[in-house]
Amino acid sequence: MNQIIPHHQTITKVKVPPSKSYAQRAILAASLGESPMQIKNVGNSEDVRHITSLAKQLGALVEKQDQSLMITGRINSPESELNIGESGLGCRLIGPIAGVLLKDYKIIGEGSILDRSMAPFLTILPQIGLKCHLNKNKLPARISGFAQGGEINIDGSMSSQYLSGLLMTLPLLNEKSNVKVANLTSRPYIDITLDVLRKFNIQIEEPQPENFIINGTQNYQLKQAYTVEGDYSGASIWMVHGALKKGIQINGLNPLSVQGDKAMLIALKKAGVNYEWVNDTLTIYKSIIQPFNFDATNCPDLFPSLVVLAAAAKGTSTFLGVNRLSNKESDRGLVLQEEFTKLGLNIQLKGNQMVINGTGGLKGGKINAHNDHRIAMAGAIAAALTNEGAIEIIGKECTSKSYPEFWEDFDLD
Known part of the structure; x- marks a missing residue:
């Protein structure tokens, strides 16, 4: 048209x-918890709809209430084929996150996302115990293994979204993790991720720039409804x-x-x-x-x-x-x-x-x-x-x- x-x-x-950057992170964060959480002012963008669908695919119960979502995580069994639509952020977040809930899974997408490189998965995911196979560095991605924390080194020059995926995943693992990042671009998006995680009771330390210390066995929680800015x-x-x-x-x-x-x-x-x-x-x-x-x-x-x-x-x-x-x-x-x-x-x-x-x-x-x-x-x-x-x-x-x-x-x- x-x-x-x-x-x-x-x-x-x-x-x-509403900021879809904030909304997408908050929706996924709520889907990783085990108690009902309300996300207000989520908006109606396609990317938010894709992330909401992903939350459901991961096993969350999602109830829409006007411009709010009531999300209860881990109610249903997660699906082994995860469709991220056209959401680049959704793909890069879900890559490691799904490794907490599934042993074997496939990530597929639609439209322009199929032409975008996901090559950093090939070096990042093995560091947390996951094997990844791509189609000429692009989707679909086939991932298997058991996610685990530890010492992780990544190149942040391609996209900060891969780091955001790790920061949301590692608190759920048993081990303490130390993530060192070189050539980090789009630092403000990492600040958004950290801001959302703090609201959901997840603690991450940064003793030196681009060096993140994450304790394991943390739980996603909200004391009150979260409103997207x-x-x-x-x-x-x-x-x-x-x-x-x-x-x-x-x-x-x-x-x-x-x-x-x-x-x-x-x-x-x-x-x-x-x-x-x-x-x-x-x-x-x-x-x-x-x-x-x-x-x-x-x-x-x-x-x-x-x-x-x-x-x-x-x-x-x-x-x-x-x-x-x-x-x-x-x-x-x-x-x-x-x-x-x-x-x-x-x-x-x-x-x-x-x-x-x-x-x-x-x-x-x-x-x-x-x-x-x-x-x-x-x-x-x-x-x-x-x-x-x-x-x-x-x-x-x-x-x-x-x-x-x-x-x-x-x-x-």
Whole structure:
């Protein structure tokens, strides 16, 4: 399906969706406990639905109550074939976690996840006693053995999600574990994992950076309902929209969040955008955008929003972290270059660097979302920069992966 966004479309108030990064971790954490736990504000994104399905496949009883889930873990026997849908995080978390509950299991997926490498499993899982077989480094994954703790060394340069999977698994094992990580990228996502684990009564020590000490025989527990905080990734789209149009009030964010995409506020300051907080409401003011430089290595999901912001500036902006974009829902760096060229924006990719030569405006046109939710949303807000004409998004439905209410919030049919 396609979506046409007129250049005059203006939104001045919005509530952001729940963070799927937090929601997915919390749902799995609850499924690993043995007492009922309530997760509030989970949202309706595809990734959350996939993780909820995984919780059930692992044997949890899941009852939906409006925007909440009541989860009781280990009620039923886990399934030996686990379908992670298109959730990359779900795959990398469930790889080791299922080894606590099953001796032999298979991980399958759907859509774009089948084209993404899972090669790190081949070096990580054997260190906790699990054998793994992949199809040319991709799914399906066949895993067997008995998970056990101990001394573990991993390379964190491919994705921090593999480390998150270990951090959620190792507390359940009998042995004490010592995990040492080299070349860790996306550290903020590990901080999200640790934040969720603390809420579920799991203790992990970090005596030195990237060295994690985990005692075994811990139990996942909640003293009260867990509420998922708002998503900075989705909010970044509205931040740019507000700065380019008439300003915007964004509700539902945690000002003290450890989400890596909160760094969008740093990028806004660099670009000359003014904003202020009142409790959990962030107000972005219409601003004159200046060229800026920004390191997005630890927040690669911000690239699409950053590209639109840089397009609004007259001059050259430079971003680092392009090497983090090739294993997303699309090869996001190349797709941004290809699709925004159609709108008149000059984007150059130089190794790990993206250089954007902004002119302060874009022309209307048609772009393909490439089944990438963040490309579709960036294309929508890019319409704010067209002096005339609209932008048409091919494949608008992909926004359901992280933000199913996006087009409704954009006040479009």
